[in-house]
Amino acid sequence: MIIGIDIGGTKCAVVAADDQGNMGRVIRFPTTNVHDTLAAIFAAVHDLRPDGQQTFGIACGGPLDAKAGVVLSPPNLPDWDRIAICQLLQERFGGRAYLMNDANACALAEWQFGAGKGTRNMAFLTHGTGMGGGLILNGALYEGSSGDAGELGHVRLAENGPVGYHKAGSFEGFCSGGGIAQLAAGRLPGMDKPSAKDVAEAADRGVPEALTIMTESGRYLGRALAILIDIINPEVIALGSIYTRSGHLLEQAMRAELAREALPSALAVCRIVPAALGENTGCMSAIAVAAYRAKER
Known part of the structure; x- marks a missing residue:
């Protein structure tokens, strides 16, 4: 199972997909303050019923420390200061989580699906x-x-x-x-x-x-x-x-x-x-991150 998370400055999406990247249910919500947005992400993931073996792909604007899975104060995300998003997801839901800047994630999505x-x-x-x-x-x-x-x-x-x-x-x-x-x-x-x-x-x-x-x-x-x-x-x-x-x-x-x-x-x-990919770019970019990193393992 893949769960993609697209974090934007005004809105976020959490999406389920199968291992081939076929998009399933999507949960969308506005980006607000960091505490409430993280809580909304975790609630959306919970609603998608992760099985503990899922792969998370997270697409987010930079700067990031993608290897460490940490968001580093992007200008469009006030107060997201060293948010270890991958660790937070793995601790709560198991599985593996991968973070990537949104431009690279979109490149992957257009390459894999577009x-x-x-x-x-x-x-x-x-x-x-x-x-x-x-x-x-x-x-x-x-x-x-x-x-x-x-x-x-x-x-x-x-x-x-x-x-x-x-x-x-x-x-x-x-x-x-x-x-x-x-x-x-x-x-x-x-x-x-x-x-x-x-x-x-x-x-x-x-x-x-x-x-x-x-x-x-x-x-x-x-x-x-x-x-x-x-x-x-x-x-x-x-x-x-x-x-x-x-x-x-x-x-x-x-x-x-x-x-x-x-x-x-x-x-x-x-x-x-x-x-x-049009309106699905954000969701598909997050899915693409998970699908690509899973193949690297």
């Missing part, structure tokens, strides 16, 4: 409020020496520009939801502080300023993906939230930049696609 199924080399980029990433290389998750592999959002693409990852001109700065909002500040008629969603909706209406902003973001998206393609030569790059909703606004500029920057032979074998 857009990258059947590949040996792929990358997943969250492309949401931030720009986290995960890498599957030679048929395995690549985590790096300190667990920080895949953080392409930190790469600087220009000397100056919107700030992401505390770095001006970074990939996250130009292409994440937060970065697009910075690009748009003061540039859209009648909007002082538009969100990325506002920009995309205005671009869909044909507002020239919004189309210019999305084209700029698309160009930097292509530039960053060219770096990724040249370095790891993937079969698939799966992109999350913004690309799944608004890829049509980014595509032309992204493709033009890829054609200029990427190795033609590597670009030719790489499919750039929307992430496939």
Whole structure:
């Protein structure tokens, strides 16, 4: 039996699955303070009737000490200071528990169940409020020496520009939801502080300023993906939230930049696609962590 736990800044989900990763009952609830949220997680696990031999997979935003199973004060989870979530679950319910940052967990889910199924080399980029990433290389998750592999959002693409990852001109700065909002500040008629969603909706209406902003973001998206393609030569790059909703606004500029920057032979074998799991991404990422770690044992 697998029990997946997706811990987010505003909501959590606890889900049961069989050993093949087929999703069963899901229990969802809002994220509140750390004490009440942990209590809700434990109550949900109890309701799913663990058998003492279950494998827990936990997907959570970082920073984490994934090897130790400890949550280390993520910015979207106030007061989650050194919460030993794996130990707490194992003491209460038995079995084994594994923790992983949400970007790596999503990469596993898209590889095992979604857009990258059947590949040996792929990358997943969250492309949401931030720009986290995960890498599957030679048929395995690549985590790096300190667990920080895949953080392409930190790469600087220009000397100056919107700030992401505390770095001006970074990939996250130009292409994440937060970065697009910075690009748009003061540039859209009648909007002082538009969100990325506002920009995309205005671009869909044909507002020239919004189309210019999305084209700029698309160009930097292509530039960053060219770096990724040249370095790891993937079969698939799966992109999350913004690309799944608004890829049509980014595509032309992204493709033009890829054609200029990427190795033609590597670009030719790489499919750039929307992430496939949609609303089930959080649950499936937690399930994927458990399924993957269980196979490693």
